[in-house]
Amino acid sequence: MAGDAASPAPRGGIKFQYASGSKPLEGYTIKRGIGRGGFGEVYFATSDAGKEVALKHVERNLEVELRGVSQCLNLKHANLIDLYDVRYDEQGDAWIVMEFVGGPSLKDVIDRNPNGLPIDQVLAWFRGIAAGAAYLHDHGIVHRDLKPGNIFDDAGTVNIGDYGLSKFISTSRRSGQTESVGTFHYMAPEIGKGVYGKEIDIYALGIILYEMLTGRVPFEGESSQEIMMKHLTADPDLSNIAQPYRAVIQRAMQKDPDKRFATVGEMLVAVEAGPPATKPPAATPSQPAHGTLLPPVGIPIAPPVYIGVEDAAAEGISFGPVQQHVPQKVPAPAQPAPRRKFAPPLHAPREPIAAAVAQGWTQFADWWNHGPINTPLKIVILLSALVLAIFYGGWLLPAAAALGAVYLLYLGIRLATQALNAPPIPARDDPAPGSPLPQYRSAGWTSLSWEQQGRELLRMKTPADRIGELTGSMLGSALIAAVLTVVMTTLGGQTLQSSANPYAGPAWLWLATTLGSWLLLGAGKFLETGGGEMVRRRFLMLVLGLVFGAVAFALGEFLMVRMYDGPVPGSSLRGIGNSPWVQTMFDSVGQPKLLGFVGYFGAIFLTIGWWKQTDPLRPSRMRIGPILLVVLAAWVWECLIPFPQPWGFMTVTAIAIATQLSAPWLSPAERTAAARNRRNMV
Amino acid sequence: MKRVQAIIATVSLALLTHLCLAGEDKSPPSSAPGSGSTLPAERLPADDSPASPSDPVIETPAELVIPAGRPEWVAAAPKLDGDVQQFSVSSEPWHSKPEARRKLDEALVAQTSEFIVDTLGSQLATSFPALHYDAKTIRARLVTANYDETIVSPSVGPMHVLHARLEFGPDFRAEIERKWSEIRATSRLVQTGLFAGAGLLILGAVFGFFRFDTATRGYYTGRLQLLTSAAILAVMGAGAVLARYVHWL
Numbered sequence: 001m002a003g004d005a006a007s008p009a010p011r012g013g014i015k016f017q018y019a020s021g022s023k024p025l026e027g028y029t030i031k032r033g034i035g036r037g038g039f040g041e042v043y044f045a046t047s048d049a050g051k052e053v054a055l056k057h058v059e060r061n062l063e064v065e066l067r068g069v070s071q072c073l074n075l076k077h078a079n080l081i082d083l084y085d086v087r088y089d090e091q092g093d094a095w096i097v098m099e100f101v102g103g104p105s106l107k108d109v110i111d112r113n114p115n116g117l118p119i120d121q122v123l124a125w126f127r128g129i130a131a132g133a134a135y136l137h138d139h140g141i142v143h144r145d146l147k148p149g150n151i152f153d154d155a156g157t158v159n160i161g162d163y164g165l166s167k168f169i170s171t172s173r174r175s176g177q178t179e180s181v182g183t184f185h186y187m188a189p190e191i192g193k194g195v196y197g198k199e200i201d202i203y204a205l206g207i208i209l210y211e212m213l214t215g216r217v218p219f220e221g222e223s224s225q226e227i228m229m230k231h232l233t234a235d236p237d238l239s240n241i242a243q244p245y246r247a248v249i250q251r252a253m254q255k256d257p258d259k260r261f262a263t264v265g266e267m268l269v270a271v272e273a274g275p276p277a278t279k280p281p282a283a284t285p286s287q288p289a290h291g292t293l294l295p296p297v298g299i300p301i302a303p304p305v306y307i308g309v310e311d312a313a314a315e316g317i318s319f320g321p322v323q324q325h326v327p328q329k330v331p332a333p334a335q336p337a338p339r340r341k342f343a344p345p346l347h348a349p350r351e352p353i354a355a356a357v358a359q360g361w362t363q364f365a366d367w368w369n370h371g372p373i374n375t376p377l378k379i380v381i382l383l384s385a386l387v388l389a390i391f392y393g394g395w396l397l398p399a400a401a402a403l404g405a406v407y408l409l410y411l412g413i414r415l416a417t418q419a420l421n422a423p424p425i426p427a428r429d430d431p432a433p434g435s436p437l438p439q440y441r442s443a444g445w446t447s448l449s450w451e452q453q454g455r456e457l458l459r460m461k462t463p464a465d466r467i468g469e470l471t472g473s474m475l476g477s478a479l480i481a482a483v484l485t486v487v488m489t490t491l492g493g494q495t496l497q498s499s500a501n502p503y504a505g506p507a508w509l510w511l512a513t514t515l516g517s518w519l520l521l522g523a524g525k526f527l528e529t530g531g532g533e534m535v536r537r538r539f540l541m542l543v544l545g546l547v548f549g550a551v552a553f554a555l556g557e558f559l560m561v562r563m564y565d566g567p568v569p570g571s572s573l574r575g576i577g578n579s580p581w582v583q584t585m586f587d588s589v590g591q592p593k594l595l596g597f598v599g600y601f602g603a604i605f606l607t608i609g610w611w612k613q614t615d616p617l618r619p620s621r622m623r624i625g626p627i628l629l630v631v632l633a634a635w636v637w638e639c640l641i642p643f644p645q646p647w648g649f650m651t652v653t654a655i656a657i658a659t660q661l662s663a664p665w666l667s668p669a670e671r672t673a674a675a676r677n678r679r680n681m682v
Numbered sequence: 683m684k685r686v687q688a689i690i691a692t693v694s695l696a697l698l699t700h701l702c703l704a705g706e707d708k709s710p711p712s713s714a715p716g717s718g719s720t721l722p723a724e725r726l727p728a729d730d731s732p733a734s735p736s737d738p739v740i741e742t743p744a745e746l747v748i749p750a751g752r753p754e755w756v757a758a759a760p761k762l763d764g765d766v767q768q769f770s771v772s773s774e775p776w777h778s779k780p781e782a783r784r785k786l787d788e789a790l791v792a793q794t795s796e797f798i799v800d801t802l803g804s805q806l807a808t809s810f811p812a813l814h815y816d817a818k819t820i821r822a823r824l825v826t827a828n829y830d831e832t833i834v835s836p837s838v839g840p841m842h843v844l845h846a847r848l849e850f851g852p853d854f855r856a857e858i859e860r861k862w863s864e865i866r867a868t869s870r871l872v873q874t875g876l877f878a879g880a881g882l883l884i885l886g887a888v889f890g891f892f893r894f895d896t897a898t899r900g901y902y903t904g905r906l907q908l909l910t911s912a913a914i915l916a917v918m919g920a921g922a923v924l925a926r927y928v929h930w931l
Binding site: 464465467468471472474475478499500501503504507511555558559560 | 860863864866867868870871874875878882885886888889892893895896
């Protein structure tokens with residue numbers, strides 16, 4: 001089995017043409033359908049003798065593709081999925097009989113490691129891929145569709161599949177944009193010109209190496225055209241990649257095919273020149289035993305066979321005129337292309353304190369999002385932090401503000417010192433008339449590779465799906481709010497129970513938390529597909545905050561909740577919080593009026609990007625960063641609008657927690673399954 | 683013959699019973715024991731109604747005799763003295779003192795309830811135990827003076843009249859207002875709980891519909907819609923029934 005067909009059947013199932021037990025092809029019995037691609041359906045089947053195979057039903061019987069497969073039938077390598085035969089059924093449809101691989105694809109592995117694979121696994125995968133690709137090249141075959149979805153782990157051995165069918169899969173318009181987007185991520189720029197040399201495989205290997213190291217592809221976009229344009233013009237962002245892999249990827253992804261590695265073996269040698277600690281081969285997947293990385297000495301290398309090149313136009317490829325690529329005979333250009341000048345770093349070396357804080361935060365976020373702690377424990381930690389913030393916020397926040405001020409002062413002095421000591425900046429040469437404009441390095445795309453697919457999946461939801469999800473989330477948030485209310489009442493003590501009825505305060509807290517999370521969940525449901533400009537989103541949040549404040553005020557009045565009994569509460573910043581306009585927000589005993597409610601909550605809702613907390617594609621179900629941000633916003637706005645505390649802090653914090661915990665979230669496993677399901681549905 | 687004997691015996695028993703009861707009942711027929719009623723004057727003219735032939739003959743003065751020494755507050759109208767509201771409450775004349783005391787207690791409770799209702803502006807206020815003060819509590823906390831007297835009725839003879847002065851100060855007013863707030867808050871909490879519970883149940887029904895509809899792949903959509911509608915109606919009906927037991931304050 002090869003390609004996407006290696007994926008197990010999606011949950012919920014897709015309808016296959018042939019049922020289990022049927023025998024559309026003589027000598028083989030269908031056991032189950034396991035996937036569907038642009039070329040047709042893939043089945044797990046057994047021969048009459050009992051051998052397990054994968055059967056590809058080529059629904060479009062294209063001679064060119066099948067000829068390509070036929071040329072690969074006699075290839076034999078440990079890192080290639082074996083193609084056994086091409087057979088025809090009674091209707092004349094072609095079936096490709098091939099090795100069945102039950103292990104996960106590299107794409108599955110990357111999806112499970114959104115921040116990249118450990119370096120030993122990267123090397124193990126890359127050795128196998130390189131060995132298989134080199135073997136293909138040695139036999140004059142360019143894969144042309146190397147991508148993680150076509151590479152599998154078969155009990156510790158890396159296997160490359162879908163060679164021979166690459167042409168069809170990669171460029172057929174029949175598969176539509178959704179199939180193509182996944183392939184375009186690995187497409188070398190010269191493919192647009194119809195050039196199909198082995199350099200495109202090396203380019204794809206560079207991208208695969210990048211993706212294994214970072215968990216994402218270097219170029220992403222909203223459309224295939226945008227991705228292709230980036231392949232043509234942009235440089236990948238390699239700032240997060242250590243040497244020597246950075247140099248390897250940089251060379252492999254050169255726009256000019258001639259500047260890339262000449263062979264896969266050369267590229268592998270460069271990769272293997274990594275840090276000594278990374279040298280030992282990994283156990284999983286095991287290092288391929290039969291990798292032939294260098295051209296066999298004394299054996300003439302046949303020119304590459306470009307499968308189906310002649311049918312490019314017929315297939316509807318619209319990249320440009322088809323050119324036969326002859327790497328060895330390309331004449332040197334009369335005017336050599338101006339070598340790109342790498343611009344100096346756009347920013348000065350990072351300030352060490354900021355770098356340390358950022359690194360610490362990144363590590364903490366990684367531990368929080370991917371560490372061993374489970375969600376209940378996270379809640380306990382958060383609540384403990386909240387308690388500490390409540391009890392010690394009186395001096396913690398001012399202390400943090402003072403530290404921040406000191407840091408800003410230090411930063412200002414540092415920048416001024418650097419400016420004084422820095423060498424004079426040479427004046428930038430004005431470009432000569434007619435000369436090309438200086439090129440600046442593109443920052444590249446840093447979003448996760450699965451995000452776009454996730455958005456597509458979210459857009460595919462029906463209204464019934466959305467309403468069902470929303471009602472479930474609303475019920476969940478009500479329950480979570482109830483639990484949080486119990487905890488907060490226990491922590492808040494008498495403060496929350498000073499109303500006419502001691503349960504009125506907690507009831508208000510529960511209702512306000514539930515209502516707030518419902519508003520955000522409802523809004524998030526409409527924003528999850530990624531639509532809406534930032535300004536509109538902010539405006540929506542403001543409206544929600546005003547509505548929430550008004551309803552919370554009405555609830556407080558109805559339940560006769562007494563939040564504060566005394567003079568108008570003072571602000572953390574004296575003089576601001578006690579201004580006349582603030583006084584109008586409170587009654588004579590310090591209870592906030594309608595204006596106080598809508599002002600405070602409207603401001604907080606406007607400040608926070610709540611839609612990120614309801615996004616099903618957020619990195620983890622509950623993230624501490626947004627919650628801390630909510631607390632910070634509550635504190636900052638409390639300086640201007642002295643809303644009684646801890647009511648304000650507790651309410652918005654509880655809303656954030658309840659919203660995050662109840663909002664739909666796609667776990668990595670679900671993302672993998674959903675993406676596979678969608679891919680197979682195409 | 684036996685029937686005639688039975689009729690004679692019954693008539694005789696009725697006559698005897700009537701005579702006995704007429705001798706015991708000496709309460710004033712015109713005024714019920716009410717709150718705030720006061721005795722009008724030291725002496726009142728005797729009842730001119732002709733005596734029934736069956737009434738026993740009693741020596742009585744020609745007019746009502748009220749002994750001297752009655753305090754001024756006994757006959758005073760309700761008045762507001764600063765923050766303190768004063769009321770004079772009487773038991774009306776009764777033949778025996780225990781009866782007069784019982785009637786005075788009833789008058790005290792009635793007067794206190796009336797004050798509470800007037801102050802809080804709700805007829806329902808005193809229906810709550812927290813705002814229902816019994817006579818013992820009222821005597822201990824609100825009665826600031828007592829006066830017992832024995833008057834002589836021209837028709838009945840000596841009768842006991844008990845008087846008490848009720849004072850409702852700012853503390854008591856604050857107390858009943860606080861309790862009223864608690865009652866209203868509790869009532870509204872129950873109302874909110876009722877609505878929230880109904881809302882969550884309806885939401886759960888809608889959620890259940892979508893879950894089951896998805897799980898059954900739409901094969902039973904019609905039946906599930908019917909069930910969901912029935913469940914929502916049931917929740918609303920149950921809510922309406924429960925709402926009858928809730929005080930809407």
